[in-house]
Amino acid sequence: MVVDTDRCVGAGQCVLMEPAVFGQDETDGTVILLVAEPAEDQLDMVRRAVRTCPSEAILLPEPPTEHRD
Template identity: 50%
Template sequence: MSGTASTVRVSVDSAHCIGAGQCVLAAPTVFSQWPSDGRARILDRQPSGTQAVAVRLAVRHCPVQAIQLIESGVGQ
C-alpha cells in the first residue's frame, strides 16, 4: 500500500436541493446557503481533514441526497 492520501471533492445538485440547511449545520466551513432561495452553496470544493469528515456527515443528513462526495487516491 502506498502513502497516497485520499482527495475528496464535493458537489451539490442544485436542482434537487430543497434548502433544508442540514449541510450547513454539519459543515459550516464547507457549505453556506444562497440568500435568494436557501439552496446549498459550496464554499470549499476540496475539503480535507476534519472538514472532509464533516462533509460525510452532511451527505448522510441531506434529506434529498443532493450532495455528492467524490473520493480519489484511495489505495492507489
C-alpha cells in the same frame, strides 16, 4: 465534491454540519459550495452532511480503496 442545486430543498442540514464548507443562497436557501475540496479535518462532518441531506444533493466521491489479496 459536487452539489446539485436543482435537487436541493434548502433544509440547511449541511450548513449546520460544516459551515466552513457549505453555505445557503439568501434567495431560495439552496446549498452553496464554499470549498470544493474539504480539508482532511473537515471530511468527517462533510460525510455526515452528505448522509443527512434529505434530497441527496451533495456528492462526495470517495477515492478507490486498494484491495489486498
